[in-house]
Amino acid sequence: MSQIHRPCLKCSKPGTEKCTEILPHQAMLIQVVHDDGSKPCEFEEYASLSTFLTSRTKTKDPKLMNCPVCGEEGRITSYRPNKNKKFHRWKYYMVHEQIPGYWGKTKIKRHRRCYVKTETQRSEILKRLGRYRY
Numbered sequence: 001m002s003q004i005h006r007p008c009l010k011c012s013k014p015g016t017e018k019c020t021e022i023l024p025h026q027a028m029l030i031q032v033v034h035d036d037g038s039k040p041c042e043f044e045e046y047a048s049l050s051t052f053l054t055s056r057t058k059t060k061d062p063k064l065m066n067c068p069v070c071g072e073e074g075r076i077t078s079y080r081p082n083k084n085k086k087f088h089r090w091k092y093y094m095v096h097e098q099i100p101g102y103w104g105k106t107k108i109k110r111h112r113r114c115y116v117k118t119e120t121q122r123s124e125i126l127k128r129l130g131r132y133r134y
């Protein structure tokens, strides 16, 4: 476990901070052994948002699934067709393998896409994303 020497976050006396235990919900139990030998402080620290995000993406990419339209594996991509921010209904399409060759003057690589058209297909994607609430 890594140890950091810095002022204690609880009492601000200088000390050595170490993570003694990983708690649920991405929290860590931190113990600070103070330089002056006084009773160590203990507190919970939540991992920063970036750590939280990396540890989540390391597990399994939740955006990959078998396409509800064509059945092949693809990546879920969301877009909001209406620019009005109050409009919360996102639409989805699946991005599949690259289409061979280049497109247009700028030579953009294109990927095959399947647009989600039916409510059933949409709900499959929402379930996969863990956002299904109906």
Ligand SMILES: [Zn+2]
Pocket (backbone or CB within 6 Å): 008, 009, 010, 011, 012, 013, 032, 034, 040, 041
């Ligand atoms: Zn302290």
Ligand SMILES: [Zn+2]
Pocket (backbone or CB within 6 Å): 067, 068, 069, 070, 071, 072, 074, 094, 096, 113, 114
């Ligand atoms: Zn597809």
